[in-house]
Amino acid sequence: MLYEFMRYKSLIDRPLVKIALNSELEIFISSLISMLKTIQAQLDSDEVDVKMYQPPEMSPVVQQVQWAKQMEAKVKDIQTCAEKYLKEFESSAELQKLAIQVLKDLKTMYTQLHEEWSRDLQAQVKSGTLQLSLDKPVVEFSASSKMMVVNFNSRLVWVELEARALAALGLPTPAAAAHIDTLAAALGDARALQQVASFHNTLGERMIPSTRPMMLQAALDLSTLVQDQRAVYWNDAEQLQNYTDKLKKIVLKLESQNTYLTSQHIAIRNIVEILMDTELLAKQAEWKKHVKNIRDIIETVEANGYKNTELWRSHWDWQLYKALECQYIKTLLSLHKHFPLVKIDLVLRGRSVRIQPPLEEIRVQHYHQLRRLVALPAHFVGLRAAADNIFAAIVDKHSWLGNRAVKQLEAALAALERTREAWTRRASLACVPDLHTLCTEHLKEPGDWEANFKACKAYGQAVAKMSFEDERIDWIIVVTATLRHEFEAQARNLWTCLMSSLQTNCREDAAAVDTFIANAMVMLENKALPKNAKELAEISGKQQALQEKMPEFIA
Known part of the structure; x- marks a missing residue:
């Protein structure tokens, strides 16, 4: 406020x-x-x-x-x-x-x-506690931990900072602080050496384990300089300055290498994270593109002079293994959703409705695709030599999950067969070997033709109303448009057979009537009287036969 x-x-x-x-x-x-x-x-x-x-x-x-x-x-x-x-x-x-x-x-x-x-x-x-250890080397190594130790009192640096902080507040500088000013140059080197020691002692923690072999030479140079260099003391300003500059140069080189390799490591990590969420089958092109990008990064690093990349390649091969295994399991659990769309036709051949191409051919094609998809990791090319392919183990561990896709495939093919049988029942007229003979055998009375003519007309109207749209069974599209002409031809053929059988029956009945009339005329025109009882009986028998046939023709 x-x-x-x-x-x-x-x-x-x-x-x-x-x-x-x-x-x-x-x-x-x-x-x-x-x-x-x-x-x-x-x-x-x-x-x-x-x-x-x-x-x-x-x-x-x-x-x-x-x-x-x-x-x-x-x-x-x-x-x-x-x-x-x-x-x-x-x-x-x-x-x-x-x-x-x-x-x-x-x-x-x-x-x-x-x-x-x-x-x-x-x-x-x-x-004398705020003095440099002039009798000890500037740098020593701990015998137990092998850590780099700078021999100076760190309190000197903080006393210098405290004196500056108090002077900045307007407070007078004590006479004893002049002693610290005489050590300003040495303290500057001490701070630089302390930073080098800190970097050296935490070098293993700073490096990514898989990139350590690539920085081996620079690390050896640093180790050689700090261990094999002859002792340097605080009172030798020139030698101290040279020693500090050399250490700083190597540390800067090592730090720059570590920063560069870490950035490339992170770039590859980001790509692998993307692959973790990239579908294996639907986006195979993206998988190939990202793996190529990883390979390009590694080759660029090698072109910049970094050797011993085998461990780095191995590390990222195992990360790719995890991403591939994750997507492989997801794919196998939904493999039936990754089958390509297949169009098949229902055609009328050989007096029956058939699938074109044949069902067994479709089954063979799908099982071939299924085997290819299940074996996909075995053909995955990693970052190391082809002889070290670790991805084939994914198939051995998880290929059994493809059984679900097999069941789904067989269920779809069974549904396709049921669809064919249903259309076969609808096309039953086309499956009759001789429709004309069938009509001749079963149509005797006028009512038979009348009922069948009505049924044929209703069948034709039903065929006209049928849509014959494609049916979908999972990834299989059943095309029924080719059956429209067959069904229409069935209706026309049935009508023609009914007409033909009716005409044939009418001609046969007319011939029978003509024969009956001719026989009756011959008998009636015979005016000779019977001479005996036998002739009378014959004439009576013929008249009786004519009278028995009369109801058939009258009806």
Whole structure:
């Protein structure tokens, strides 16, 4: 709130605005008094709570001095605010009085702390603890851990930073700090060597395990320099500078190599992550493209002079193995969804509806595709030599999951056969070897022809209403349009056979009538009288036969 007030102080200082904000300003003054009391309470406590970030190596004394100087600046702002803009308020006098007291206490605090820090520094200089180890080499290696150790008191660096921090706050520099200034050049080398040591000791952690062989030469150069170099001491400035420069050069080279290889490693990782979500069958082209991109990255790295990439290639082959295995399992569980669309025709041949191409040919084609899809990982080309193909094991482990696709395939083919049988029943008339003979044998009475003519007409109308649209059985499309002409021909053929059988029957009946009339005329035209009982019986028998046939022709 204080800084917001100072931001708009010219506006708030206007009489009308100040009158309008009278109650708010009273509350503001109360909050400032509360803030000063909080600072004073911290000063009176045994331990000051410094609520700001500071490096853990910096001494608590310096941290408290920095806190006191910050609080001093804040209290001065409060004091200025009260004197210039809030003096007409009743609580302003209390605020100013409290601010003066807090400023006095803060100054007393950081002055005492600064003197304490100066005395401590002077004591360390006199005791020799803030000295470089001139009798020891600059760099040594730990016998137990083989870690690189820089022989200098790290407290020297922090004392230098603390002296600079206090000087920046306007506090006087103690005489003992001049000793630190004489070591400025050596401390600069010490900081550089400490960074090199830190890099050397954590080199294994910085490197990606699979890329370590590719940086072997640079790592050996660093190890050789730090281990085989003759001892260098702090008092030899020229040799120390040269040694530090050499180390920094090799470390920079190793760091640049590690950064480059890490970036390429991450680039390949991003590609593999994409492959984890890329369908194996539907997007085979993308798989080939991404694997080619990985191979191009590795070849580019090799072209830049990096050798021993076998471990790196092996690492990414196994990551590709995981991605391929993941997508392979997903594909096998839904393999029936990846069959290409197949169009087959239902045709009428040999007095029956048949599938074209034949069902067995379709089955052979699909099983061939199924075997090819199941064996796909065995033909996957990785990043290493072809002799080290690890992807064939995926087929051995998970190919049994293709049984689900086999069941789905057989179910689809069985449904196709049922569809064929259904259309065969619909085309039953076309399956009759001799429809004319069938009509001749079973149609005797006029009612027979009448019923069949009506049925033939209804069948023709039903055929006209049939859509003959393609039927879909999973991935199989059954084309029935070719049967339309057969069904229409069936209707026409049935009508023709009915007409032909009716005409034939009419001709046979007419011939029978003509024969009957001729026989009757011959008998009736014979006027000779019977001479005996035998002739009379013959004439009676012929008349009786004619009378028995009469009802047939009358009907």
